Amino acid sequence: MAGNFFGLDIEVYMVKVSYDQKPYRRYIMETYGAQVYASPTDRTQYGRSLLAQNPNNPGSLGIAISEAVEAAATSNGKKKYALGSVLNHVALHQTVIGIEALEQMEMAGEYPDVVIACAGGGSNFAGFTFAFLHQNFTNGKKTRVIAAEPASCPSLTQGKYTFDYGDTAQMAPVVKMHTLGHTFMPPGIHAGGLRYHGMSPQVSALVNAGHVEARAVRQLATFEAGVLFARTEGIFPAPESNHAIRVAIDEALAAKRDGVQKVIAFNLSGHGHFDMAAYHAYHDGQLEDFDYPVEAVEQAMQDLPKVAL
Numbered sequence: 051m052a053g054n055f056f057g058l059d060i061e062v063y064m065v066k067v068s069y070d071q072k073p074y075r076r077y078i079m080e081t082y083g084a085q086v087y088a089s090p091t092d093r094t095q096y097g098r099s100l101l102a103q104n105p106n107n108p109g110s111l112g113i114a115i116s117e118a119v120e121a122a123a124t125s126n127g128k129k130k131y132a133l134g135s136v137l138n139h140v141a142l143h144q145t146v147i148g149i150e151a152l153e154q155m156e157m158a159g160e161y162p163d164v165v166i167a168c169a170g171g172g173s174n175f176a177g178f179t180f181a182f183l184h185q186n187f188t189n190g191k192k193t194r195v196i197a198a199e200p201a202s203c204p205s206l207t208q209g210k211y212t213f214d215y216g217d218t219a220q221m222a223p224v225v226k227m228h229t230l231g232h233t234f235m236p237p238g239i240h241a242g243g244l245r246y247h248g249m250s251p252q253v254s255a256l257v258n259a260g261h262v263e264a265r266a267v268r269q270l271a272t273f274e275a276g277v278l279f280a281r282t283e284g285i286f287p288a289p290e291s292n293h294a295i296r297v298a299i300d301e302a303l304a305a306k307r308d309g310v311q312k313v314i315a316f317n318l319s320g321h322g323h324f325d326m327a328a329y330h331a332y333h334d335g336q337l338e339d340f341d342y343p344v345e346a347v348e349q350a351m352q353d354l355p356k357v358a359l
């Protein structure tokens with residue numbers, strides 16, 4: 051069955067663990083006409099080479115990107131590749147979120163002391179917080195800006211700020227960013243959208259320059275925060291968003307402890323209606339914390355591209 055969405059044929063390389071953990075997201079894409087494959091697939095040379103080494107390879111965002119790039123690059127111009135995060139134009143496109151948030155703050159007669167968003171590739175983070183950073187840089191505002199990431203994929207807090215490939219097969223451009231190394235193989239945590247080895251070059255540069263703080267949070271604590279949020283607000287958050295919620299709660303608790311009043315805004319990057327498997331695992335006591343080992347980062351640095359400056 052050929053995929054078709056408003057006249058477009060859409061082929062999706064979905065990270066295998068997410069394909070298995072998030073079947074309902076796949077069904078939605080299929081309903082809209084996309085053809086969805088569990089990456090690594092046997093459809094690309096790179097995917098086949100990985101499956102030959104390990105037929106149970108769980109995949110990663112870096113591998114899925116490599117497969118999609120290869121599929122487009124070998125299609126004689128028939129297929130185009132689109133990346134939904136990391137790159138500057140995506141971050142810029144998302145800034146509509148922060149521009150709206152600024153206006154909403156004005157309507158509420160408030161201005162945030164702290165803004166927070168989760169960061170996988172960096173697009174919702176950039177989209178939400180850049181508008182406030184702009185006010186910091188040009189208008190004397192002093193809002194603290196915090197990026198929340200998983201302790202199991204800590205590119206901003208543990209990764210090196212250096213040049214690396216955006217994908218595992220080294221087909222995507224080399225960019226300067228915080229990276230765990232393009233060979234990074236993430237553990238199968240339930241926040242698939244945050245399992246990327248690198249980070250938006252813009253977000254990385256802002257962290258490196260000290261304009262943005264980064265904080266790593268553990269899986270169990272993020273789900274605890276998400277469940278508390280659902281029970282108090284009635285909104286069911288995505289596992290990725292739970293990272294931002296965790297940090298927002300921690301900031302609120304710190305303010306309470308210090309006896310200060312703070313306006314804290316965070317970006318709820320998505321709902322969790324199709325992430326029931328993750329919540330099911332949490333409620334069943336099957337989720338575990340995992341801190342990515344620092345030695346693994348050092349090891350992966352051996353494979354960085356050599357860039358002459």
Ligand SMILES: Cc1ncc(COP(=O)(O)O)c(C=O)c1O
Pocket residue numbers: 134135136168169170171172173174175242243244288290291319320321
């Ligand atoms: C709900 C949700 N939030 C956040 C992210 C992280 O992506 P980014 O860092 O590009 O915003 C994802 C990625 O899939 C997501 O699904």
